[in-house]
Amino acid sequence: MNLMMQLLRVEGLRFARNRVNLYVLAAFGLLLVVSAVWAGLAARDYRAQVQTQAQHWGQVTDAARDAAAAAANAPPDGAKNALAAFTLGRSDHAIARLPASGGLVLSARQFERLSPELRVSVESRHADARKNDVLANPLLDGLGVPDFATVLALLLPLALIGLCYGLVQEDREQGIWRLVCTQCASLGSLLGAALLIRAGAVVGVAVLASALAFLIDPGATLASFAAWVACLLVYTLVWTAIAGLCALPAWSSGAAAIGMLGIWLAVSFVTPAALAWVANTKDPMPSRLDAIVAMRVAQQDAEVATDDLVLAWYRDHPQDRNPAYTSHTWPVTFVPRFLAQDQVVRPLMRSFDDVRARQLETMERASFLSPGLALAMGADRLAGIDASRYLRYVDAVNRHEDAWRAFLVPRIMGYRGLSADDIVRLPRFDPASIPAQSPLSALWRLTGLGLVLLGIVVACRGRLRRP
Amino acid sequence: MSASMMPAQAGASMMGVIVLKELRAMLRDGRLYLLGPAVLLALCALLLSSANTHLRQQDERQSVDAQTRAQWALQGDKNPHRGAHFGVYAFRPALPMAMVDPGLSPYTGQAIWLEPHRRNMSRFSAAADATPASRFGDMAPAFLLYAMLPLLIVSLAFNAVTQERELGTLRMLHSVGVSGVRLMAGKLAALMIALGGVLLPSLLVGGWALARSGQMDADAWARAGMMALAYALYYTVFAAIALLVSIRVQRSRQALFALVGLWVAFVLVVPRLGAAAADRLVSLPTTSEFWSEINRDYQEGFAGDGNLAARGRAFDAQLLQQYGVARIRDLPVGATALRRLHRDAYADRVHEVHFADLWQRYDRQQQIIAIAGLLSPTLAMRSLSMRLSGTDLSHQQDFESHAETYRRDLSRRIDEWDSASTRGEVSYDDKYGNNALWQSISPFAYAAPGVGFVLRSARLDMAVLLLWLVIALGLLGLSARRLQP
Numbered sequence: 001m002n003l004m005m006q007l008l009r010v011e012g013l014r015f016a017r018n019r020v021n022l023y024v025l026a027a028f029g030l031l032l033v034v035s036a037v038w039a040g041l042a043a044r045d046y047r048a049q050v051q052t053q054a055q056h057w058g059q060v061t062d063a064a065r066d067a068a069a070a071a072a073n074a075p076p077d078g079a080k081n082a083l084a085a086f087t088l089g090r091s092d093h094a095i096a097r098l099p100a101s102g103g104l105v106l107s108a109r110q111f112e113r114l115s116p117e118l119r120v121s122v123e124s125r126h127a128d129a130r131k132n133d134v135l136a137n138p139l140l141d142g143l144g145v146p147d148f149a150t151v152l153a154l155l156l157p158l159a160l161i162g163l164c165y166g167l168v169q170e171d172r173e174q175g176i177w178r179l180v181c182t183q184c185a186s187l188g189s190l191l192g193a194a195l196l197i198r199a200g201a202v203v204g205v206a207v208l209a210s211a212l213a214f215l216i217d218p219g220a221t222l223a224s225f226a227a228w229v230a231c232l233l234v235y236t237l238v239w240t241a242i243a244g245l246c247a248l249p250a251w252s253s254g255a256a257a258i259g260m261l262g263i264w265l266a267v268s269f270v271t272p273a274a275l276a277w278v279a280n281t282k283d284p285m286p287s288r289l290d291a292i293v294a295m296r297v298a299q300q301d302a303e304v305a306t307d308d309l310v311l312a313w314y315r316d317h318p319q320d321r322n323p324a325y326t327s328h329t330w331p332v333t334f335v336p337r338f339l340a341q342d343q344v345v346r347p348l349m350r351s352f353d354d355v356r357a358r359q360l361e362t363m364e365r366a367s368f369l370s371p372g373l374a375l376a377m378g379a380d381r382l383a384g385i386d387a388s389r390y391l392r393y394v395d396a397v398n399r400h401e402d403a404w405r406a407f408l409v410p411r412i413m414g415y416r417g418l419s420a421d422d423i424v425r426l427p428r429f430d431p432a433s434i435p436a437q438s439p440l441s442a443l444w445r446l447t448g449l450g451l452v453l454l455g456i457v458v459a460c461r462g463r464l465r466r467p
Numbered sequence: 468m469s470a471s472m473m474p475a476q477a478g479a480s481m482m483g484v485i486v487l488k489e490l491r492a493m494l495r496d497g498r499l500y501l502l503g504p505a506v507l508l509a510l511c512a513l514l515l516s517s518a519n520t521h522l523r524q525q526d527e528r529q530s531v532d533a534q535t536r537a538q539w540a541l542q543g544d545k546n547p548h549r550g551a552h553f554g555v556y557a558f559r560p561a562l563p564m565a566m567v568d569p570g571l572s573p574y575t576g577q578a579i580w581l582e583p584h585r586r587n588m589s590r591f592s593a594a595a596d597a598t599p600a601s602r603f604g605d606m607a608p609a610f611l612l613y614a615m616l617p618l619l620i621v622s623l624a625f626n627a628v629t630q631e632r633e634l635g636t637l638r639m640l641h642s643v644g645v646s647g648v649r650l651m652a653g654k655l656a657a658l659m660i661a662l663g664g665v666l667l668p669s670l671l672v673g674g675w676a677l678a679r680s681g682q683m684d685a686d687a688w689a690r691a692g693m694m695a696l697a698y699a700l701y702y703t704v705f706a707a708i709a710l711l712v713s714i715r716v717q718r719s720r721q722a723l724f725a726l727v728g729l730w731v732a733f734v735l736v737v738p739r740l741g742a743a744a745a746d747r748l749v750s751l752p753t754t755s756e757f758w759s760e761i762n763r764d765y766q767e768g769f770a771g772d773g774n775l776a777a778r779g780r781a782f783d784a785q786l787l788q789q790y791g792v793a794r795i796r797d798l799p800v801g802a803t804a805l806r807r808l809h810r811d812a813y814a815d816r817v818h819e820v821h822f823a824d825l826w827q828r829y830d831r832q833q834q835i836i837a838i839a840g841l842l843s844p845t846l847a848m849r850s851l852s853m854r855l856s857g858t859d860l861s862h863q864q865d866f867e868s869h870a871e872t873y874r875r876d877l878s879r880r881i882d883e884w885d886s887a888s889t890r891g892e893v894s895y896d897d898k899y900g901n902n903a904l905w906q907s908i909s910p911f912a913y914a915a916p917g918v919g920f921v922l923r924s925a926r927l928d929m930a931v932l933l934l935w936l937v938i939a940l941g942l943l944g945l946s947a948r949r950l951q952p
Contacts, residue, residue, distance in 0.1 A: 020721075020724065027728070031736060034740065034743075035739075035743075038743045038747070041747070042746075049753060053755065056755075092755055092758060092759060092762075093755070095755075110602070113594075114595075115595075127580075133588060133590060133754065134754055135588070135751060135752065135753065135754045135757055135825075136574075136751070137745075137751060137828075137829045137832050137860075138571040138574035138575045138592075138860065138863070139571060139742075139829065139832065139833055139836065139859075139860050140742045140745060140746055140832060141571075141574040141594060142570065142571045142573075142574050142853075143738045143739065143741065143742040143836065144602060144604075144738065144739055144742065146739040146740065146742070146743050147602070150602045150603070151739065153603075154603070154735055155731075155735075158727075158731055162724065162727075162728075166720060170720065253720055254625070254626065254719055254720070254723055257720075257723055257724075257727075258498070258622055258723075261618070261622075261727065265615070265618070268603055269603055269604050269606070269615075270606075272598075272599070272600030272603050273600055273603075273604075273606035275598075275600060276597075276598045276600040276601070279598060280598075285596050287527060288577060288591035288593070288596070289527055289528065289531040289558075289577060289578065289591070290527075290531065291591070292531060292535060292556055292578060292591070293531055293534045293535060293538070296535060296538045296553070297538070299553065300538060300542060300553065303542075303545070303549065303553065304543065329894070329895065329896060330895055330896075333896065352595075352596055355596075356596055356598075359598055360598060360599070363598055363599070363600070372603065373599060373600060373603070376599050376602060376603075377599055380599065
């Protein structure tokens with residue numbers, strides 16, 4: 001123990017006196033701080049936007065309540081009442097939002113890109129791009145906006161490579177290692193101390209930058225931060241073990257650097273792409289273009305059957321038939337049509353989210369092969385945007401939309417419209433059924449990999465004896 | 468004459484010797500044997516895979532286009548306006564070069580729904596279904612070309628001078644009178660020849676894949692040629708930078724360190740920081756803000772135009788006066804369709820203002836990123852590559868504006884037919900449109916703009932890339948002149 005402390009002190013001094021190490025740490029820290037500030041601000045903007053939209057919806061319902069109260073005192077006008085209910089029922093402000101979790105700052109832009117706000121409607125929300133799609137510049141999406149978790153997943157290994165490469169090989173090239181071998185009884189401990197100092201420095205900078213990001217986001221939680229720090233520790237463990245492995249062979253320092261870079265390229269770029277390919281082969285994503293054809297078939301069928309659908313609706317809901325109206329026109333004639341159309345389109349659209357969730361499940365199981373991917377997926381869970389939660393969100397929105405329609409459609413079809421009391425009792429989206437999942441359960445494989453790699457380093461420490 | 472030729476001939480001969488020596492050294496070193504075939508294999512695999520995907524998507528697009536057209540043309544008896552609302556889809560054809568660089572295609576959406584009253588966004592982007600793997604880079608041939616190939620250059624060239632210095636051979640070369648400029652020119656030439664050797668087979672594979680698409684015309688070959696030239700310039704920039712760093716630092720370790728740092732900055736950091744800066748400096752409206760503002764301006768009208776109801780009353784009055792009748796129902800033409808034409812003309816104006824503003828914002832964001840290209844040749848090359856592949860924002864804008872022109876024309880022609888076929892006010896439930904009407908509308912046809920369009924829109928990117936080339940070669944030349952053992 002005493003020896004280890006001495007080694008740590010000596011390695012610490014050696015580390016701090018090498019200016020290149022400090023430059024690497026400074027560059028790493030600077031980039032992380034920039035990304036943290038950007039991510040924190042993006043998360044803060046998003047949460048503010050949620051507040052504004054909630055206020056808009058409040059204004060819309062207030063106005064509708066006032067109009068309903070005024071209509072109650074005016075002569076009854078069923079068509080007008082039905083239209084008012086229909087207008088509210090398809091309002092752009094009727095948003096069912098996926099609540100962001102405490103770790104939103106880790107994948108803030110990714111969260112926004114994945115349509116976290118779906119508009120429920122008495123019309124079909126799937127046919128209208130304005131209901132679900134996100135407005136974004138494709139150029140920025142293509143370049144990859146610097147979500148904090150992604151930036152960290154890419155840069156942390158590079159910082160470690162920068163600090164660790166040539167750790168033993170360079171000493172060998174300079175003839176120092178021969179001296180070290182003769183003077184140090186435990187070369188493994190020496191390498192361990194050097195790696196520990198470097199891993200500590202890198203993870204320290206990463207934790208501080210993360211703390212900054214979490215502090216800027218007013219919705220961040222301590223539990224998310226603690227889980228994220230755990231993810232960072234595991235991630236650093238894996239990369240430290242890889243750096244330790246690359247220090248063992250008797251390569252040149254240049255070859256060691258190229259080897260480490262090669263590993264980084266392979267696990268950061270090639271492995272995720274390969275895993276995505278495997279996942280897509282196992283669960284092929286249906287074609288969005290084919291979905292257009294299927295959607296139009298449903299639209300056309302419903303359009304052709306409009307009159308029959310209206311008759312069928314009244315036949316099934318005799319209590320909601322208003323005897324004052326024997327012939328019907330828009331919007332009443334359209335509502336059963338939208339309902340029929342959605343019975344086909346909704347499962348079709350859900351199948352994309354379903355396949356995506358299954359693909360990500362496959363990838364998550366093998367994500368330990370790409371530590372960066374595992375970290376990004378863990379961050380998605382902490383942000384609340386992982387695919388399985390998104391699928392549960394889509395299901396919750398569909399249930400909410402059913403309740404929304406069950407409440408509004410009879411009032412439209414029966415020409416009753418909405419009373420002021422009805423507007424107060426409008427169904428509300430309850431996001432409680434879609435809790436965020438902890439990323440830690442998915443990280444155990446990565447932890448296992450890190451420990452195995454570390455075990456190999458320990459087992460092969462005898463190779464350090466080569467002068 | 469012969470005397471004056473001698474130094475030049477000697478110089479050329481010396482250059483040849485240096486190039487040969489460098490090539491031999493590279494071949495003896497394991498790096499080229501290890502990394503070259505790996506890069507070549509990866510590039511060929513990506514090219515073939517991308518070509519297959521491109522052909523499959525092309526077939527699928529054509530098939531779906533034909534199906535949606537048939538759905539439009541055979542929708543049967545309907546109210547013309549309801550038929551128009553069924554709408555058509557515009558699918559953007561991909562240029563053959565898109566198989567090399569899909570660029571923004573995964574993010575721009577695959578189709579636009581064209582319907583009356585409103586201009587829709589392009590929808591169904593592949594990125595919506597992408598896995599988190601895409602966050603680390605889209606595995607396309609272009610990604611390998613602009614992001615990974617520079618690493619091959621770095622790994623081949625980082626110790627080009629430092630090793631000579633460490634082994635003492637630089638001093639020997641200096642003592643026999645080899646000038647630094649010739650030495651560097653030889654090393655640069657050898658590096659580019661080695662790179663050419665690695666890339667040439669993939670160029671043949673790429674050419675074969677392009678030719679197999681059946682879409683290659685003179686314009687497409689011109690684009691391909693320009694892309695090859697642009698990449699050659701880009702790699703020259705990286706090779707010059709690698710040699711420059713190798714001259715400026717004392718040891719190979721430092722050179723590798725600095726070059727990997729530069730690669731990280733050029734490929735990973737600057738593009739993301741550029742995107743972040745553009746995102747923060749030029750904000751975009753949210754989806755609901757964008758559509759709400761369009762709706763507000765349509766309902767309330769621009770300053771001085773009056774609201775929707777007032778505009779409608781004024782139009783009705785004009786109609787009554789024009790046809791000399793007292794009631795709308797007495798009009799000899801279809802008033803419902805004429806009213807719609809009038810309303811839609813205003814809606815088109817409103818959409819145009821808001822979409823122009825949106826595209827201006829995109830454009831300003833793009834300019835910020837182009838400025839960031841001054842800090843990274845990769846950014847300029849990437850942008851140029853997307854433009855030449857027809858997968859950039861300007862090609863998307865061109866497609867969307869053509870689709871919008873078609874949408875307005877389709878809507879107007881249906882309404883004009885409607886107003887000519889009816890009288891006064893008509894119920895929305897009357898079905899007097901039929902297949903003959905739908906089939907009278909010609910299908911949407913779009914041809915991407917030619918290479919001249921690319922040259923105009925890519926001026927800034929080309930200028931930035933050339934600037935990088937001039938600066939990199941200039942600094943390399945200056946440093947080579949002062950090269951000391």
